[in-house]
Amino acid sequence: MNYSIAFRTIVTKEIFRFIRIWPQTLLPPAITTALYFLIFGKLIGDRIGTISGASYMDYIVPGIILMSVISHSYANVVSSFYSTKFQRNIEELLVAPIPNWVILSGYVSGGIIRGLLVGVVVALISLLFTDININNIAITLTIAVLTAAVFSLAGFINAILAESFDDISIIPNFVLTPLSYLGGVFYSVDMLPGVWQTISMGNPILYMINAFRYGLIGVTDIDIQLSFIITGGFIVTLTLFSLYLLHKGIGIKN
Amino acid sequence: MNALSLRNLKKTYNNGFDALKGIDLDVEAGDFFALLGPNGAGKSTAIGIISSLVNASSGSVSIFGHDLIREQAKAKSCLGLVPQEVNFNQFDTVKSILLNQAGYYGTPRKLALQRTEHCLKQMDLWDRRDTVSRRLSGGMKRRVMIARALVHAPKLLILDEPTAGVDIEIRRSMWNMMQEVNQQGTTIILTTHYLEEAESLCRNIAIINHGRIIENSDMASLLARLHIEHFVLDLARPIAAAPVIEGCQIELVTDKTLAVAIPKEHGLNKLFSQLTAQNIEVISLKNKTNRLEQLFMDLIDSNPTGAKR
Numbered sequence: 001m002n003y004s005i006a007f008r009t010i011v012t013k014e015i016f017r018f019i020r021i022w023p024q025t026l027l028p029p030a031i032t033t034a035l036y037f038l039i040f041g042k043l044i045g046d047r048i049g050t051i052s053g054a055s056y057m058d059y060i061v062p063g064i065i066l067m068s069v070i071s072h073s074y075a076n077v078v079s080s081f082y083s084t085k086f087q088r089n090i091e092e093l094l095v096a097p098i099p100n101w102v103i104l105s106g107y108v109s110g111g112i113i114r115g116l117l118v119g120v121v122v123a124l125i126s127l128l129f130t131d132i133n134i135n136n137i138a139i140t141l142t143i144a145v146l147t148a149a150v151f152s153l154a155g156f157i158n159a160i161l162a163e164s165f166d167d168i169s170i171i172p173n174f175v176l177t178p179l180s181y182l183g184g185v186f187y188s189v190d191m192l193p194g195v196w197q198t199i200s201m202g203n204p205i206l207y208m209i210n211a212f213r214y215g216l217i218g219v220t221d222i223d224i225q226l227s228f229i230i231t232g233g234f235i236v237t238l239t240l241f242s243l244y245l246l247h248k249g250i251g252i253k254n
Numbered sequence: 255m256n257a258l259s260l261r262n263l264k265k266t267y268n269n270g271f272d273a274l275k276g277i278d279l280d281v282e283a284g285d286f287f288a289l290l291g292p293n294g295a296g297k298s299t300a301i302g303i304i305s306s307l308v309n310a311s312s313g314s315v316s317i318f319g320h321d322l323i324r325e326q327a328k329a330k331s332c333l334g335l336v337p338q339e340v341n342f343n344q345f346d347t348v349k350s351i352l353l354n355q356a357g358y359y360g361t362p363r364k365l366a367l368q369r370t371e372h373c374l375k376q377m378d379l380w381d382r383r384d385t386v387s388r389r390l391s392g393g394m395k396r397r398v399m400i401a402r403a404l405v406h407a408p409k410l411l412i413l414d415e416p417t418a419g420v421d422i423e424i425r426r427s428m429w430n431m432m433q434e435v436n437q438q439g440t441t442i443i444l445t446t447h448y449l450e451e452a453e454s455l456c457r458n459i460a461i462i463n464h465g466r467i468i469e470n471s472d473m474a475s476l477l478a479r480l481h482i483e484h485f486v487l488d489l490a491r492p493i494a495a496a497p498v499i500e501g502c503q504i505e506l507v508t509d510k511t512l513a514v515a516i517p518k519e520h521g522l523n524k525l526f527s528q529l530t531a532q533n534i535e536v537i538s539l540k541n542k543t544n545r546l547e548q549l550f551m552d553l554i555d556s557n558p559t560g561a562k563r
Contacts, residue, residue, distance in 0.1 A: 087342075095333065
């Protein structure tokens, strides 16, 4: 059985889906982040000065790019897979001879591709406000892909467990957005008082944003190796949990 | 060779409801098989397990000799499912629904395009290939689901109430399509509440009630068991009271209509002679109920708990 065709079919379907609705998927991050760069980077940033030797604009660019990658990779999988469940066309996948790992990797790949595409759009917008000289392209791309994978997997689990459209908006609104804002997008963790620094260390997004910032502009508050270990650990854990849910049919089978 | 074999298939839902209480069933390759039962009898659960949409509590499913658990990919490749309710992506075009389905089964693109064209033409939908599916009529949506189920050329096709809610004209054309598919070698299992559909299409039949198979035989033998047939007779002239004929039960419906229950051995010729002798002229007759419907009701009524026969 040639699973590569099934995998390509799912990925292609996912790409067509988010391109077909580009005013909902690709346009909003361009507008929102342009406003971030204008207000925080340009208007307020000019008064803040530098952080770790980087201008405030340069400092927030990596965080805003990765924040967009995170929210869009998550949103793509959670909305697409939940809609598939809601419309019951998940039955097409369950009846077909597709192993669970192919279903998972297809949807996660769709999420990664949308996350990265949005990341590119935001990076291009940022070029209107500053010049980016990439410090380490390999680290930049690797951590972007891994981060997109983590949040695509998280979106997949959310979609499997969700029983209503409310359930797919709770995590993005009440968990993902606060963690992203508190993950050092707009500030260095060193600027926080002691106890908040310690609490911030429990936020996985902090590690991803710092690794990405290091890749892009060479500035980080965190050990890069630790960032990769934590991100990799999340991928392994979430993958195994997703496969367990699919195997048991939780949320998708009777 | 059996297209489908179920052995001691059981399903207990989380709320404790025993939907299937140990089903054994064989469907031969090439058959057009009816799986009937009242609502809640266990048909949909059985079909759900066969098509991997429901997890069985115990027992085994084998499709063309491939165990559904141990040889999942091979077993699933043999199966096509037309579900009761529309379950394709309503935002996709008809063509992309079929192409995606072919892709899920690992069909190379070129072959997928050929099969998509063939199936859409077979279901009289080729002209609608670029239409977004939500804009189709109910009958067309049902035909899309049949075309989708056929696009990977399954050896076993399960049709779960495929004609529910469609008008008689579309239903008849779908019957022709199903017969054509069966004649091309695809085994078909049909569930339906239209018993005339099962009677005219299917060669073998199983009836399920309360999670058990209460009848499993060929259609002809089952129908042969019907001892009493019910007819409605239209009369040439009005009469005041129902005639009395020994062995038959006759009821006056209107002054020109009789409802007659007649044992098979009595014979229609004898009945007509007896009516003529009483100066009653019959101008037309029709079956009061479908024959299978009568048997079905008898079987269900005589088996209120679904006990094995």
